[in-house]
Amino acid sequence: MPLAVAPEPAADTRVSHEEPLADNQPVQQEPLNEAPLEVAGEQEESKTSVNTPKGTQQLPDAKKVANAPTVSKLVSGALRNVGVYLPPALLAQVKDAVYQERTTYADLLIDAFETVEDKQIAKEFATETKLTKSGMPRRAPRKRGEAGIQIQLRLDGLQVAWLDEKVAEFDAPSRSALVSAVFKLYIQSIQTSHE
Numbered sequence: 001m002p003l004a005v006a007p008e009p010a011a012d013t014r015v016s017h018e019e020p021l022a023d024n025q026p027v028q029q030e031p032l033n034e035a036p037l038e039v040a041g042e043q044e045e046s047k048t049s050v051n052t053p054k055g056t057q058q059l060p061d062a063k064k065v066a067n068a069p070t071v072s073k074l075v076s077g078a079l080r081n082v083g084v085y086l087p088p089a090l091l092a093q094v095k096d097a098v099y100q101e102r103t104t105y106a107d108l109l110i111d112a113f114e115t116v117e118d119k120q121i122a123k124e125f126a127t128e129t130k131l132t133k134s135g136m137p138r139r140a141p142r143k144r145g146e147a148g149i150q151i152q153l154r155l156d157g158l159q160v161a162w163l164d165e166k167v168a169e170f171d172a173p174s175r176s177a178l179v180s181a182v183f184k185l186y187i188q189s190i191q192t193s194h195e
Helices: 037-051 061-066 088-101 105-115 118-125 157-169 175-194
Strands: 079-086 129-131 137-139 149-156
Touching: 079 088, 079 157, 079 175, 088 105, 088 149, 088 175, 105 149, 105 175, 118 175, 149 157, 157 175
Parallel strands: none
Antiparallel strands: 079 149, 129 137
């Protein structure tokens, strides 16, 4: 009776992650046995908790991208939206002026800065002192920007830098306060010239 020889197991033709090919380039293939989805998720979580020290948090890629400089800051002359808040009554007047002159908020602001004198703007942000009975001057509270509705000014980097210099020059509390004051003075000058 002939001896029965057990057949040899078929050789696995898949290459593991560690075994290089003949030309020494590793092959990337999926593992032979995959764990169920729930178990795989648990394994990934445990790997990240083991690899990161306790109390530290890794930044997601989205936060890293958010801190990167934007194109509008890198490209000379690129326009970007600059939000400012205007009181509702002033906003209605500004919208009307934009419509009447067929212009934009940014161009109207440029016209306003060209029309309104620096003395008028400075007066808007000057602190007032009032004398008391004792003679000790009392400072009036500094003007702040009013609560308002946001509009977007389309400005380039040079215009934003110029506007920020004006905020510092006039000691305005914010861009919104300065833009509101200039628009208000400009609208007043337009209204007096039409009368």
